[in-house]
Amino acid sequence: MQSSVISMVFTSQNLMRLMGGLLVTARIAFISIAIGSIAGIGFGLLMTSKSKWIKGICRLYLEIFRIIPILVWLYIVYFGITSALNIHLEGELVAMIVFSLWGTAEMGDIVRGALESLPRHQIESGRALGLGFWKLYRYVLIPQAVRRMLPGAINLATRMVKTTSLVVLIGVVEVVKVGQQIIEVSRFQVQTASLWIYGLLFILYFIICYPLSVLSKRLEAKWSN
Amino acid sequence: MSSEEKQPLLEIKDLYKEYDKKMVLNDIQLQINKGEVIVVLGPSGCGKSTLLRCLNGLEPIQGGEIKLRGKSLSGKDVDWQKIRQHIGMVFQNYDLFPNMTVIENILLGPIKVQKRDKNQVLMQAKELLDRVGLLDRIDAYPRQLSGGQKQRIAIVRALCMNPEIMLFDEVTASLDPEMVREVLEVILGLAKQGMTMIIVTHEMAFAQAVADRIVFLDAGNICEIAEPQEFFTDPKTERAKQFLNIFQY
Numbered sequence: 001m002q003s004s005v006i007s008m009v010f011t012s013q014n015l016m017r018l019m020g021g022l023l024v025t026a027r028i029a030f031i032s033i034a035i036g037s038i039a040g041i042g043f044g045l046l047m048t049s050k051s052k053w054i055k056g057i058c059r060l061y062l063e064i065f066r067i068i069p070i071l072v073w074l075y076i077v078y079f080g081i082t083s084a085l086n087i088h089l090e091g092e093l094v095a096m097i098v099f100s101l102w103g104t105a106e107m108g109d110i111v112r113g114a115l116e117s118l119p120r121h122q123i124e125s126g127r128a129l130g131l132g133f134w135k136l137y138r139y140v141l142i143p144q145a146v147r148r149m150l151p152g153a154i155n156l157a158t159r160m161v162k163t164t165s166l167v168v169l170i171g172v173v174e175v176v177k178v179g180q181q182i183i184e185v186s187r188f189q190v191q192t193a194s195l196w197i198y199g200l201l202f203i204l205y206f207i208i209c210y211p212l213s214v215l216s217k218r219l220e221a222k223w224s225n
Numbered sequence: 226m227s228s229e230e231k232q233p234l235l236e237i238k239d240l241y242k243e244y245d246k247k248m249v250l251n252d253i254q255l256q257i258n259k260g261e262v263i264v265v266l267g268p269s270g271c272g273k274s275t276l277l278r279c280l281n282g283l284e285p286i287q288g289g290e291i292k293l294r295g296k297s298l299s300g301k302d303v304d305w306q307k308i309r310q311h312i313g314m315v316f317q318n319y320d321l322f323p324n325m326t327v328i329e330n331i332l333l334g335p336i337k338v339q340k341r342d343k344n345q346v347l348m349q350a351k352e353l354l355d356r357v358g359l360l361d362r363i364d365a366y367p368r369q370l371s372g373g374q375k376q377r378i379a380i381v382r383a384l385c386m387n388p389e390i391m392l393f394d395e396v397t398a399s400l401d402p403e404m405v406r407e408v409l410e411v412i413l414g415l416a417k418q419g420m421t422m423i424i425v426t427h428e429m430a431f432a433q434a435v436a437d438r439i440v441f442l443d444a445g446n447i448c449e450i451a452e453p454q455e456f457f458t459d460p461k462t463e464r465a466k467q468f469l470n471i472f473q474y
């Protein structure tokens with residue numbers, strides 16, 4: 001009977017475990033998004049530098065993250081760097097490091113694009129008022145850039161949330177892994193277990209990502225009234 | 226009167242400016258006394274905007290010298306941020322900051338750059354807004370204002386820094402014709418109060434009314450400097466005659 005099937009899969013214990021996994025997913029995603037956003041603003045400013053050298057190095061950093069898959073990055077740091085330096089890092093910490101570095105690179109490029117799209121006369125009228133470099137960015141350019149980069153930033157954040165599903169491959173038990181474990185155990189009694197569990201995962205990811213897109217819609221509406 | 230008291234407020238000597246080895250301004254000589262209104266005329270592309278931008282350091286110059294009250298503004302150790310507080314500038318493009326309200330736009334420079342007392346600046350801002358007829362728009366955002374209103378606010382924003390000299394670069398050029406007047410009247414009012422100004426404009430009647438002297442610029446050179454009456458009725462140079470003919474039909 002259908003309802004007994006559901007209760008066999010979604011025992012309260014299983015649900016607790018899934019929530020624990022979800023917490024790991026959310027922790028990795030949101031800490032990395034926070035670090036990536038703040039560092040990304042600095043990185044974006046560097047990318048608009050007049051110096052060819054600084055620009056070139058920034059470009060290289062960004063391209064390295066675009067070309068090499070995140071999974072490879074996770075392996076490089078988790079297996080490569082830890083053994084080269086002979087240290088041990090928790091998988092979750094490695095995930096946060098890699099995701100933060102990645103977030104910084106992508107966020108920086110979004111910030112760069114937003115800053116470069118600002119009309120030149122905004123910079124000039126700020127300078128004509130005697131604003132120095134930092135005040136010009138702090139009061140005039142960054143607030144305007146933030147509005148322009150919002151759609152791209154939200155898109156990046158949801159991509160980062162979804163990509164956390166890779167961290168299972170460096171031994172982190174996040175929500176997808178917990179789901180798989182539950183499926184393993186209940187598969188013999190309930191043949192449709194994977195359907196139910198993955199269906200729930202679908203909803204859980206939606207629950208994490210949906211507030212982000214609501215937030216972005218709200219802010220966009222507020223700024224364009 | 227001693228010679229110091231008669232020294233010009235702003236002095237431009239042998240100014241030379243180029244972009245990528247292309248001459249834009251050449252051999253510019255001009256002295257502006259306190260309270261004087263200079264109108265710069267000339268065909269488009271002749272270097273009018275560049276001249277104003279050089280005067281407040283938005284463009285580096287490649288030769289000659291600019292002096293403010295006898296002090297040279299050339300050289301590496303010049304603090305342009307300081308000097309720009311004495312030289313107000315309003316541009317052709319609406320240059321209010323769209324992320325701030327009218328009053329936030331106006332207070333930014335006096336409070337964050339000049340570190341002045343907020344209440345005192347607020348009082349001054351309100352008085353100036355009242356004078357340009359926009360006190361009721363004090364909390365509006367730039368996107369809620371018409372072009373003419375934006376330019377009047379931009380003028381107030383520059384005035385609130387208490388500049389010694391104001392530069393206007395075709396501030397009515399992007400406006401609908403019916404809004405030109407309200408902006409020009411504000412500038413005329415400033416002239417009456419004795420504000421020192423350098424104005425680039427294509428409004429000939431306004432130029433004639435407001436100017437103490439007309440500077441006619443052509444291809445980066447000053448062709449003619451004359452009193453408005455003389456310039457408009459009896460221009461000395463062939464280039465100035467041709468230029469004025471375009472406007473007379």
Ligand SMILES: Nc1ncnc2c1ncn2[C@@H]1O[C@H](COP(=O)(O)OP(=O)(O)O)[C@@H](O)[C@H]1O
Nearest residue numbers: 244245249267268269270271272273274275276
């Ligand atoms: N940033 C720039 N780089 C290169 N050339 C420029 C730049 N700005 C202006 N110029 C050139 O300098 C000349 C004078 O321009 P401008 O001062 O804007 O003229 P005006 O304001 O009289 O129309 C023009 O030939 C223009 O093409």
Ligand SMILES: [Mg+2]
Nearest residue numbers: 273274275395
């Ligand atoms: Mg111009």
